[in-house]
Amino acid sequence: MAKGYLALVLHAHLPFVRHPEHEHFLEERWLYEAITETYVPLLHVFERLVRDGIPFRLTISLSPTLVSMLTDPLLQERYSRHLGQLMELADKEVERTRNTPFHETALMYQKMFREIAHTYHHVYGRNLVQGFRRFQELGRLEVITCAATHGYLPLLMINPEAVRAQIAVAVDLHRRHFGAPPRGLWLPECAYGPGIDRFLKEFGIRYFFTDTHGVLFASHRPRYGVFAPIYCPSGIAAFGRDVESSKQVWSAQEGYPGDFDYREFYRDIGFDLDYDYIKPYIHPDGIRVHTGIKYYRITGRTNHKEPYVPDWAREKAAIHAGNFMFNRELQIKYLSQHMDRPPIIVAPYDAELFGHWWFEGPLWLEFLIRKIHFDQDMVELITPGDYLQRFPCNQVARPCPSSWGNKGYNEVWLCQANDWIYRHLHMAASRMVELANMYHNAQGVLRRALNQAARELLLAQGSDWAFIMSTGTMVDYAVRRTKTHLSNFLRLYEEIKGQRIDEGWLSWLEYANNIFPDIDYAWYRTRKEDMMVAG
């Protein structure tokens, strides 16, 4: 019998980067890289574990924007071509590196890309969402959702209807792809604000996550710290993040990913190799980009880098998995002496950390799960949904408004670099609510225009744009996306109210920004209880 639980949570999300207007769009590569380096490698891990009969429980949140992109035929087609190019490059690299210390790594990539292509095309018919669903049905994954476009909810609460719509659209999309409503919801950026849990309750969500201090600084001091969830007065559970386990994995300097034997992220042949050779595999404008083929290990703290040795990295991943497990055992051993119920350690990570940033991450995860199964009986993997079934009685307290962003609150998304967006986002949201309250059961072109207005608003609300603005890189793209969607919304609003909808333009928007085909603008309608929150 285990003395405590470990809840590993992977949050998979990318903003909606789909640009049919342009064949080679730099930002679409975010998706391609994540599929190649993170999503398929994770599915491979799950496949191997299932094949070997190793039981495990993991929680994975798939954001609605990501689900929409993974199931979009245009992006599937483009990814398929991208992967084809990558395989061609890997083949060339095998030849080029013959008799060099890079050859073994080149062979590794060649094999890896071929396996990915097989999985992508033949196992899941290009629809990776089916993959995650499969492991949910096998009882291995608890797949949960996120807000529709990863809106930063506390800063959208000025218009409660806009927060409801972010959740309603997400839950609806999830149900369509996974056959059942989600039990939990990943609050974008772990950002919680007063009243948000009420909307979760409305859609049958049982739990969400906060950063450590979200639970620790709750209105009443939590008996078990973050080692048990608390219930909001609404009855929705909040699970707080454990710092120790998070940091071991997150930090590139103090954590595992910075180990000198692991692959160096920043040395990519897209930047390193001769222009004429690499030209066909980078952006056609000649912009150098990451190809995903990287031959060096981190080596040390200087710029001197030595060739990657796959076996060494594999060995380290195993050691680090053992270390992680050992630390959790210690933690649980200590906690269980003092607690009158088994502690739960909640360890959430961005999924893209695994594979994309920390190349060996998926391997580490696989080792960890195997070790937990074979080597000990102190720790048991669990999902928050399962935990709540076993321990339905929990302390009631209001979580502390917080996020997992820098400094722990809203500053990353509300600072001098991005504060200007909110006057527009809030105005657009209140106009969307106005439209929804004005038109009941709209039909035909009017309905299409109302639904598209909702899409444009949702796309403008993605937390990614504010985040990118605050980091200072790729700012132009984030500003463009914010302004474009807002301006599309404002024009639709004028056209709808002026009863002069430009159907040609509307059709173009529906084609270009085709997210959430089943959206219903009526989600924005004001309800009685919203009046109280708004004040």
Next chain:
Amino acid sequence: MSAVAPLFFGIALVVLLLVIFLWIPRRKAVQKAEPTEKFIPPLFTEEVAEELALPVPSAAEPSPPPVPELPARYGVDRLVLMVRDPYWLYAYWEITATRQEEFNATYGPRAWNITRPVLRVYDVTGVAFNGSNANSFVDINVPEEVDNWHIPVGQPNRSFCVDLGRMFPDGRFITLLRSNVVTTPRSTLSECLDEEWMWIEEVYRSYRFQFGVSSPMLIHEAAGRVAVVPLGISSPGFGPPVPESEAKIKV
């Protein structure tokens, strides 16, 4: 004539054959092309062009449409208050020309010009604010031309409301807009303890608590190296601890 006729026929035959030879393959080619074209979705057209053309950097790429500008004003009087963290608020506002005219109509034609804009920040913790029952307030002078402000309040777990108004030289304050009420988050453990759920000190001892251990840390760490932020690590995380010493847990 009779000698010309076979020649004519010969020429006619050659022409006919030529026509047949030249036309049939062309027709075939056309027939071949048709179904293929049908099956190529429009997204492929650019790839074909790219293969034929020399990859001259950017010449053929359409430049992106200009970024649309958003309205500077919406014609709606509003003052919106938002929480940044336990110590800071943010407010933005719009005052319409109508509102300004009303002000002058009430207080005299030069009223706007002889007054200055002031943000009055009320501490309304624990009260249902009606304009005159605040616990305390602080005035902040703001420049005439601004329409937003970052407000230092320095007090976690307190509720605030803000008025934007005009201050007369004699100190009279006239409210133009009133904000929503917000509450700053806590920055420490609560002092409220539940009898049934008494906290377990030993559990708290296991913390070496620190804020923001998540991906912002990566961003900070990455920033020192190359200007490429790894994708998808869009969420922030383990940043530096907040400067305020209250953030530390005292056991």
